[in-house]
Amino acid sequence: MAxxxxxxxxxxxxxxxxxLLLGWMLVPLTMTLxxxxxxxxxxxxxxLANGLDWVGFDNYVRFVTSSSFWPSIYATLxxxxxxxxxxxxxxxxxxxxxxxxxxxxxxxxxxxxxPFFVMPTVSGLVxxxxxxxxxxxxxxxxxxxxxxxxxxxxxQASMQSIILIVSWQWLPFATLILLTxxxxxxxxxxxxxEMDGAPVLKRFWYITLPHLSRAITIVILIQTIFLLSIxxxxxxxxxxxxxxxxxxxxxxxxxxxxQNVGLGSAGGVYAIIxxxxxxxxxxxxxxxxLDA
Amino acid sequence: MGNISLxxxxxxxxxxxxxxxxxxxxxxxxxxxxxxxSGCGKSTLLRLIAGLEDTTSGAIHIDGSDATSVPPxxxxxxxxxQSYALYPHMTVRKNIGFPLKMAGVDPAEANKKIENAASxxxxxxxxxxxxxxxxxxxxxxxxxxxxxxxxxSAFLFDEPLSNLDAALRVNMRLEITELHxxxxxxxxxxxxxxxxAMTMAxxxxxxxxxxxxxxxxxxxxxxNPRNLFVAGFIGSPKMNFLTGKFAEPYKAKTIGIRPEHTDxxxxxxxxxxxxxxxxxxxxxxxxxxxxxxxxxxxxRADGELDxxxxxxxxxxxxxxxxxxxxxxGLAL
Amino acid sequence: MARAVTTQRKSxxxxxxxxIALLIFFPIxxxxxxxxxxxxxxxxxxxxxLFFDWTLENxxxxxxxxxxxxxxxxxxxxAGGSTILGTIIAIPAAWSMAFVPSKRTKDILLWMLSTKxxxxxxVLYPIYLLFIQLGLLDTRVGLVIVLMLINLPIIVWMLYxxxxxxPGEILEAARMDGASLRDEILxxxxxxxxxxxxxxxxxxxxxxWNEAFWTLxxxxxxxxxxxxxxxxxxxxxxxxFAKLSAASTMAIAPILILGWFSQKxxxxxxxxxxxx
Numbered sequence: 001m002a003x004x005x006x007x008x009x010x011x012x013x014x015x016x017x018x019x020l021l022l023g024w025m026l027v028p029l030t031m032t033l034x035x036x037x038x039x040x041x042x043x044x045x046x047x048l049a050n051g052l053d054w055v056g057f058d059n060y061v062r063f064v065t066s067s068s069f070w071p072s073i074y075a076t077l078x079x080x081x082x083x084x085x086x087x088x089x090x091x092x093x094x095x096x097x098x099x100x101x102x103x104x105x106x107x108x109x110x111x112x113x114x115p116f117f118v119m120p121t122v123s124g125l126v127x128x129x130x131x132x133x134x135x136x137x138x139x140x141x142x143x144x145x146x147x148x149x150x151x152x153x154x155x156q157a158s159m160q161s162i163i164l165i166v167s168w169q170w171l172p173f174a175t176l177i178l179l180t181x182x183x184x185x186x187x188x189x190x191x192x193x194e195m196d197g198a199p200v201l202k203r204f205w206y207i208t209l210p211h212l213s214r215a216i217t218i219v220i221l222i223q224t225i226f227l228l229s230i231x232x233x234x235x236x237x238x239x240x241x242x243x244x245x246x247x248x249x250x251x252x253x254x255x256x257x258x259q260n261v262g263l264g265s266a267g268g269v270y271a272i273i274x275x276x277x278x279x280x281x282x283x284x285x286x287x288x289x290l291d292a
Numbered sequence: 293m294g295n296i297s298l299x300x301x302x303x304x305x306x307x308x309x310x311x312x313x314x315x316x317x318x319x320x321x322x323x324x325x326x327x328x329x330s331g332c333g334k335s336t337l338l339r340l341i342a343g344l345e346d347t348t349s350g351a352i353h354i355d356g357s358d359a360t361s362v363p364p365x366x367x368x369x370x371x372x373x374q375s376y377a378l379y380p381h382m383t384v385r386k387n388i389g390f391p392l393k394m395a396g397v398d399p400a401e402a403n404k405k406i407e408n409a410a411s412x413x414x415x416x417x418x419x420x421x422x423x424x425x426x427x428x429x430x431x432x433x434x435x436x437x438x439x440x441x442x443x444x445s446a447f448l449f450d451e452p453l454s455n456l457d458a459a460l461r462v463n464m465r466l467e468i469t470e471l472h473x474x475x476x477x478x479x480x481x482x483x484x485x486x487x488x489a490m491t492m493a494x495x496x497x498x499x500x501x502x503x504x505x506x507x508x509x510x511x512x513x514x515x516n517p518r519n520l521f522v523a524g525f526i527g528s529p530k531m532n533f534l535t536g537k538f539a540e541p542y543k544a545k546t547i548g549i550r551p552e553h554t555d556x557x558x559x560x561x562x563x564x565x566x567x568x569x570x571x572x573x574x575x576x577x578x579x580x581x582x583x584x585x586x587x588x589x590x591x592r593a594d595g596e597l598d599x600x601x602x603x604x605x606x607x608x609x610x611x612x613x614x615x616x617x618x619x620x621g622l623a624l
Numbered sequence: 625m626a627r628a629v630t631t632q633r634k635s636x637x638x639x640x641x642x643x644i645a646l647l648i649f650f651p652i653x654x655x656x657x658x659x660x661x662x663x664x665x666x667x668x669x670x671x672x673x674l675f676f677d678w679t680l681e682n683x684x685x686x687x688x689x690x691x692x693x694x695x696x697x698x699x700x701x702x703a704g705g706s707t708i709l710g711t712i713i714a715i716p717a718a719w720s721m722a723f724v725p726s727k728r729t730k731d732i733l734l735w736m737l738s739t740k741x742x743x744x745x746x747v748l749y750p751i752y753l754l755f756i757q758l759g760l761l762d763t764r765v766g767l768v769i770v771l772m773l774i775n776l777p778i779i780v781w782m783l784y785x786x787x788x789x790x791p792g793e794i795l796e797a798a799r800m801d802g803a804s805l806r807d808e809i810l811x812x813x814x815x816x817x818x819x820x821x822x823x824x825x826x827x828x829x830x831x832x833w834n835e836a837f838w839t840l841x842x843x844x845x846x847x848x849x850x851x852x853x854x855x856x857x858x859x860x861x862x863x864x865f866a867k868l869s870a871a872s873t874m875a876i877a878p879i880l881i882l883g884w885f886s887q888k889x890x891x892x893x894x895x896x897x898x899x900x
Contacts, residue, residue, distance in 0.1 A: 010720030017717035017780055018732065024773040025739045027756070028747035035749065094644065102638040110884050111649035117883035118652065119834040121854040122872045126655050127859075131867055138654065145670075173894065180891045220896050226732065228851040229743045232836035232851065236858040246746045255749045256841065268746035279741040283734050344796050365802040377797035381815040389809070438801065567683035 006268045029272075033263035036060065043259045052262075055102075057268035063254075071261040072250040075159070075243060081127045081159040082229045083170060084220055089152055089165075091174030091219065092212065098175070099182050120232035128237045158242035165233055168284060170175070170226075181215035214285070221282035247271055294355065294445035295320045296341060301350035303502075310336050311502040313350055318446075318480065318495075323472050326482045327489040328499035328525070334482045335450055337442030337499070342448050343367050355445060359379035371448040374455065376431045376580075378438075384402035384410075385419040388437040395442075402441075412471075427546055429460045436471070446478035453488065465491060486526050490514070498522050501595065520621035523548045529578060529590045531615070538563070538587070544616035544624055550590035551578070553613035558599070561606030565589060570600050581605060586617040627658045642800060651671070659683070659869035666865035682767065682870035690853065692874065699849035699875075701764050702839070703832035706771035707779075707825055711774075714779040715821070717867035722787035723781075723795070740777040744837045756843055770842065771832045779828055782893045786820025833879045850875040 036059050038052035046052055063069060098109060115123065131137050132153035153161045185208065193203045208218035229248050239242045240253060251271060255264030296318040303311040311333045318324050339345045341352060343364035351360045359367050366412040370391070374465050378387050388409055392402035398568060410416045413433040424430055432452060433469070439447055451460045469492050472479050483489055490510045498505040498521070500512065506518045510526075517523035523531050531548045539547045555561065556579065565583035572595070579591040579599060589607065616624040639855045646653075657673065658666050665676045684828050727732050752761070760766030763882040790813065798812045852869065854875055857868050883890070 007724060007726065010726070013716035013720040014732070017715050017736070017776060020713065020773060021736055021739050021776060024776075025742065028750035029742070031750035031753070032747055052626050070708070091885060097637070097641055097644070100637040100641070101634050103634070104638065106641070108641045108645040109887070112878060113883070113890075114649055114652055116890075117830060117880045118852050119854065119879070120836040121840075121851045121858075122655075122876055123651070125854060125857050125868060126651055127873055129868060130654060130658065131651065136669075136865065138671060141669060141671055168648070168651065169714035173890075176887065177891050177895060194701050197749075204855035222895060225741050229745060229837070231745070232840060232855065235840060236855050239858075248743065251745045252748065255745075256752070261749050264749060268743070268748070272746040274675045275741055275743045275746075276738075279738055282741070283737060285728065286737065287734055300877060342800060344797075344799070364796075364799045365804070369800065371797065372801045373797055375791060375793050375795040377792065379798075380818075390798075390803075394802035394804075394807055438797075442801070569788045618802065 005193075025202070031271075032265045032268050036269050038262050040265075041259060042261065055262065058260045062271070063263055063266045063270065068245060068250055071243065072245050072247045075246070076158055076228065076246040078165065079163055079230070079244075079246060080224060083166045083257050085229055086167040086222060087170045087223065088216060088219060089172040089179050090171055092216075093170070094175045095178035095182050096208075098179050112175055112235060113172045114177075116170070118169065120230075121167055121236050123165060124233040124236040127161075127168070127260065132161055143212040148266070150207070154238050158238055158244050162234065162237065162244050165237070166230060172222055173223065177219050178212060178215055181212050185211045218282075218285060220282050221278060221285070224278045224284065228278070242283065247274070271279050294318075295328060296446060296478065296480075297353045297575065298353045299353070301337075301340060301352060302335075302348050303340060304348045309502070310371065311340075314502075314504055316497065316504065320478055323469075323479045323481065323492060323494045324497060325489040325493035325495070326480065326497045326499055327486055328484065328505075330484055332499045332503035334484075334499045336502075338371075338448055338450055338480060338482045342369055342371050343577075368442075368445045369448055370442045370444035370446075371373050371450065372439050372452045374431075374451045376435040376452075376455075378431055378434055380423055383422055383427070384412070384415060384422050384434050384437075387423065387434055388415075388441055388448065391438060391442045404435075405441045409440045412416045412438050412440070412474075428456050429464060432464055433458065433467075436468070439604075440471075440475075444477065447478060449481040450581065451482055453483070453485075460513070468492065481535060486513070487528060489525065496526075498525060516623070517615065518623055520546065520548070520617050523615055523617075523623075525531045532585055532589045534589075537585075538614075542614060542616050545619045546617040546621070547609075548615035548617065549609040552612065553610045554589075554591045555608045555610065556591050556593050556597070556599070557606045557608070561608040563589075563607045565605055565607060566575070567599055567601055567603045567605060579605070581607065584606065637821055644793065647880045652880075656873050657869075658865055659873045661866050661869075663864055663866045666869070681872070682866045686867055686871045686874070688857075690819045690871070690900060692853070692871065694849060695850050695853035696874070698764060698847055699833060699845075699851075702767045702771060702847070703829050704851050705764070705768040706772070706775065706832050707828040709768060710772040710828065711783075711825055712777050713782055714824075718780050718783035718787055721886070722784050722790075723792075733781065734865060736777040736780055740774065743838075748841060752841070761842060762848075764847045764848045767842060768848055771893070774835070774838070775828050777829055778831070778893060782824040782889070784819065784828065788818060789820075790816050807887055818829050823886060824893070826886040827889050827893040828853065830879050830883050830886065 037054060037056060039055045040046050040052050096114065098112065100106070102108070129137070131139050134140055134150045134152045137150075137153075139153065143150045151157060189207055190203055193207050198206065199240075230246070231248055231252065234240060234244055234246065234249050240249045245253070247267070248271065251264050251267040254260050254267060295602060298314065298316040301307070301311065302313040302575065325510075326337060329580075336345060343362060343380045347360055351358055353359060354367055354369070364593040371441065375537045387405060389402055389406050392405060399493075410412065410419060413436060415433055415437060417431065418426060418430060426434065435452070438543060452468075453464050456464060463521070465488060466482075481488075481492060489591055493510055495507065496510055496513055497507050502523050504511060506522045507594050513522060513526045513554055517526060520533070524533070527550055531550050533546055533548050535546050539545060563583045565581040567581055568588070569580045571578040577593045577595055577597045577599070581589045581591060583589050590608065593599075617624055631835070659682055660680070661672065661676050661680065662679060665672055668676075721733065730886045755761040755766055758766075760769070794812060795808060798808045803811065834851065837854075839849050839851045840855055843849070854871060857871065
């Protein structure tokens with residue numbers, strides 16, 4: 001099969017995909033890097049045609065020293081961390097539950113997975129209006145039913161609300177992957193441990209959890225990549241107000257809302273670096289899997 | 293017709309020389325077995341003949357004409373793969389008929405051939421099933437059926453029995469041998485199992501590290517192994533090898549004695565030893581003995597023999613059956 | 625071997641699982657239910673579950689007022705177009721990487737994956753600018769191209785892992801059986817690869833349908849798909865619960881159904897074959 005002829009044919013067949021992705025990566029990336037060293041405020045008359053002023057690392061320094069930078073990092077970390085903790089822990093519990101024998105397993109699975117297929121703008125708005133609305137939302141009804149004053153979720157508990165919405169969307173993903181991993185566990189291993197006298201919790205701790213460790217790592221890494229760039233959920237709920245302005249949202253505002261392209265581009269470079277740190281770990285795991 | 297001749301054929305993968313140049317003649321109608329430990333190049337050699345790998349140098353002639361650069365489909369050979377390589381999306385009938393369809397054989401004619409092959413292989417009841425619904429042995433038969441309908445000038449088998457359980461393996465071994473007797477077509481069969489080689493072959497080719505160690509009939513290899521490797525590889529249990537003071541009286545570096553060519557006694561003999569494990573099989577008894585000096589020695593003795601763990605025994609090799617080898621491991 | 629489980633234990637499992645599953649599914653269920661209420665019933669106190677006057681009025685209103693069909697059509701074109709285009713480009717690439725692997729195949733695959741991890745916001749302005757320059761802003765063609773590019777790595781990866789599973793011996797058997805390259809592709813490879821290609825297309829339809837960064841930032845009135853249409857309800861209009869629900873139900877229903885079919889492929893596609 002691997003003759004000289006088939007090799008050159010293979011290269012030819014790969015070319016379109018490789019060239020397109022190379023272009024998709026290099027062109028905008030170079031432009032972002034370029035803009036990040038320039039003063040570029042289109043609304044104040046700066047344009048590529050007239051030439052842009054070189055400002056060195058000014059944008060990078062200003063982005064980091066602006067009063068919104070650290071809060072945005074804080075918001076990003078809280079949201080990503082909160083969602084990860086909730087989805088991984090609940091995901092493990094749900095996966096174990098779904099792995100048990102029961103009636104109507106298929107239907108249960110379908111219900112649990114469903115939120116993942118809901119488009120982000122829909123889940124954002126459904127939660128915002130029909131659940132978290134302080135007057136007519138379900139949660140307000142529930143609070144009143146128990147005699148408590150309804151909470152203004154998206155302003156008083158904005159972070160918790162965003163974390164709740166995003167966790168709801170991503171819990172199915174974590175559950176599904178962990179369930180797949182649990183089902184690949186050899187039941188003889190558990191039975192051997194049972195014969196060795198390990199009670200249920202110890203069996204979970206010493207057998208099931210180590211078996212899941214790889215899947216958990218993958219869930220964490222992939223979710224981190226996606227969560228770092230959540231956008232629509234914030235866009236339609238708080239629009240970045242009440243301390244929910246993540247790094248992604250901050251850059252979006254700098255670039256498109258206040259049209260400070262240079263500053264936003266410097267922020268973009270930071271975001272790219274941040275994502276790449278996570279990506280390296282993910283790629284290692286995926287790469288290892290390729291050899292097997 | 294199906295004589296195949298390899299002339300200075302060699303194969304290298306990158307920097308690795310898998311098969312140094314070798315010559316081999318396979319006569320029409322012969323059942324030839326390539327045998328050797330895994331990684332010895334036997335499968336590569338088969339794939340070179342099939343045309344699935346390009347030769348690095350040398351020439352392959354099939355039926356007298358140069359086939360070295362002929363694509364596999366045009367060589368008139370059929371192959372049965374280790375994994376059977378059945379087409380999972382086709383029924384048994386379509387699997388068997390696929391080569392005929394590719395050759396553009398008239399459907400009525402093809403159908404006759406398919407039915408014929410199916411009845412030879414006892415597959416008639418399964419024709420509309422898919423490979424996934426068949427047992428290992430049935431899949432094996434379908435793979436053979438697919439090979440038969442082409443009426444090839446030679447069949448190539450690549451470890452066809454290694455995925456079957458022991459009982460089925462013995463069965464299929466008989467079936468393939470029987471098939472060869474019926475069809476009288478050249479067959480080349482690759483295996484790592486010397487029992488398969490001994491029981492099926494007209495001619496065995498023992499391979500080791502890409503080199504042909506010896507070619508001959510099963511009995512030739514058994515009686516006159518050319519070197520230590522062949523001596524150790526052919527025969528079960530393995531031939532015993534002794535060196536030093538045991539070999540000196542025979543004027544050799546190493547002597548080899550088959551387990552079945554040793555007389556055992558509880559009273560007297562050439563060498564004294566202690567029985568480690570005694571396996572009573574009913575028909576035979578295998579004794580694993582540690583002879584004085586620490587060498588281990590296997591003896592195949594009478595089935596009714598009453599010797600057990602820890603007994604002291606005396607061994608005497610049959611003088612005319614002792615194989616002698618020099619420093620280079622070659623038979624003297 | 626699995627042991628027989630007592631009916632009692634199975635009942636408890638079932639009960640707990642159903643309660644949790646319904647809790648998770650509730651927001652979707654509630655949205656669907658609300659879409660059949662009148663606006664007044666939608667904000668009734670206490671909330672009405674099943675006993676209300678079921679009406680299809682909201683669906684009619686949403687259609688009329690907002691030209692819903694246009695957005696739906698945009699979603700179909702953008703998701704479908706980008707998936708088909710991506711698949712056409714990815715099949716030969718995945719094919720050659722799976723069947724004619726070279727020393728660099730692994731590096732190329734990982735590099736492709738790395739482009740997927742580029743945060744979109746980092747290249748937002750360049751793309752925005754290029755779109756203006758090329759006249760692609762707020763066009764369906766533009767979005768088809770962008771969504772095709774962001775999903776191309778996933779498509780290549782999924783196809784690669786599926787193709788990888790087709791054993792090489794089967795292709796060799798076909799060659800021994802006298803199949804030409806064309807026959808081999810037509811009769812052996814394609815039938816075996818179709819399930820994999822189908823699941824790849826399915827998953828990517830879902831991802832493209834729900835994409836909500838580029839669709840929000842690169843469209844306005846013309847090419848906006850359902851994601852952007854729904855986002856327009858974030859204005860006070862969203863307080864019309866029943867209409868929001870009807871619009872949402874219509875936006876998620878097709879993909880919810882597709883998604884349920886693709887459960888298994890989802891795991892594989894989203895973990896790049898690392899979990900199967």
